[in-house]
Amino acid sequence: MSNRTFTMIKPDATGKGYTGAILDQIINAGFAIKAMKWIKLSAEQAGKFYEIHKERPFYGELVEFMSSGPIVAAILEKENAVADFRTLIGATNPANAAEGTIRKKYAASVGENAVHGSDSDENAVIEGNFFFSGLERF
Ligand code: RTP
Ligand code: MG
Secondary structure, eight states: OOSEEEEEEOHHHHHTTOHHHHHHHHHHTTOEEEEEEEEOOOHHHHHHHTGGGTTSTTHHHHHHHHTSSOEEEEEEEOTTHHHHHHHHHOOSSGGGSOTTSHHHHHOOSSSSOSEEEOSSHHHHHHHHHHHOOGGGOO
């Protein structure tokens, strides 16, 4: 069990002005920010990040959405980071997300669901390496 995960605040949430509130909730839940950047992905970059989903029916929509506006990408540290962060963000579909979770509070739909959280320790490392060089993290 690793102590790091990777997150993105997605374009729906940055566009609605929720970035500060979401970062606040993440920090208040005990996660330390070990790297962070504000960037806009090209469709090609978003497609590469989500390559694992390329056979899924929503892939095209997902790539278009994730390249539609700025995102915040970050590496987070906490004990049991991957599982605890997924609990903090709630179910993929905000309609099914628990009360108080980030997706319940800030997400509009299953497609535009405010935040990403890595689903395994292995993917947390892969995803963090996609966005950050060794110089940009500690
Ligand atoms: P994420 O990777 O963003 O943290 O979300 P997740 O693990 O909860 O969900 P995942 O199955 O990995 O799906 C990745 C993202 O694809 C979009 N999606 N759209 N239209 C749909 O039915 C659908 N299903 C998934 C969501 O933005 C989801 O977060
Ligand atoms: Mg996922």
